[in-house]
Amino acid sequence: AQSVAQPEDQVNVAEGNPLTVKCTYSVSGNPYLFWYVQYPNRGLQFLLKYITGDNLVKGSYGFEAEFNKSQTSFHLKKPSALVSDSALYFCAVKRDSNYQLIWGAGTKLIIKP
Amino acid sequence: SQTIHQWPATLVQPVGSPLSLECTVEGTSNPNLYWYRQAAGRGLQLLFYSVGIGQISSEVPQNLSASRPQDRQFILSSKKLLLSDSGFYLCAWSPATGHYEQYFGPGTRLTVT
Numbered sequence: 001a002q003s004v005a006q007p008e009d010q011v012n013v014a015e016g017n018p019l020t021v022k023c024t025y026s027v028s029g030n031p032y033l034f035w036y037v038q039y040p041n042r043g044l045q046f047l048l049k050y051i052t053g054d055n056l057v058k059g060s061y062g063f064e065a066e067f068n069k070s071q072t073s074f075h076l077k078k079p080s081a082l083v084s085d086s087a088l089y090f091c092a093v094k095r096d097s098n099y100q101l102i103w104g105a106g107t108k109l110i111i112k113p
Numbered sequence: 114s115q116t117i118h119q120w121p122a123t124l125v126q127p128v129g130s131p132l133s134l135e136c137t138v139e140g141t142s143n144p145n146l147y148w149y150r151q152a153a154g155r156g157l158q159l160l161f162y163s164v165g166i167g168q169i170s171s172e173v174p175q176n177l178s179a180s181r182p183q184d185r186q187f188i189l190s191s192k193k194l195l196l197s198d199s200g201f202y203l204c205a206w207s208p209a210t211g212h213y214e215q216y217f218g219p220g221t222r223l224t225v226t
Contacts, residue, residue: 032213034213034214036217041201041220041222042219042220043119043203043205043217043218043219043220044157044203044205044215044217045217046214046215046216049213049214088155090157094213099145099207099213100159100162101213101215103156103157105155105156106155106156
């Protein structure tokens, strides 16, 4: 069955340190993977996607994600965290059978000054 | 460029009252449209999706219904609200072909009292 998991409910990082938000997936075919960010009481904003090609994908606001096929992971990363990066982050994978997305439960990222 | 609008931004309604939330998309044609509900600031639940005018698919049987009277208009309705209908409602769109990322509106916070 297709699924996506975000194993960490919350991630705490000090400002200036690198951050990683984890995502693992399960699909039967080639994965189409996405990261979104949500600030309080706002809609989700698209950050980046992996369709094919380079395993390191660069996106908005200095974020990047690394696709690892053998570990079925698509972790979101940033070299130096900002307090303004504090938000809820969602990983998603496209369903094999159609255009819909399967969503992870979300990870709350807290960046402390 | 494309823009997605949702209104109202917030809504407080008594139990048993009707509901109508509206979503419109500008700058694109024949988009796929989605209604999601987000409870307690976390996971996304897909409620309805539409691939064209008058074509609505329901993911979860419940107290809500959706309609798509025009190509870029998507409406979420209820005849009688329940307390459990409270939540953050998000509309999203994606291109009909080629790309699978979804773009979200600002959301409507519904409180049923």
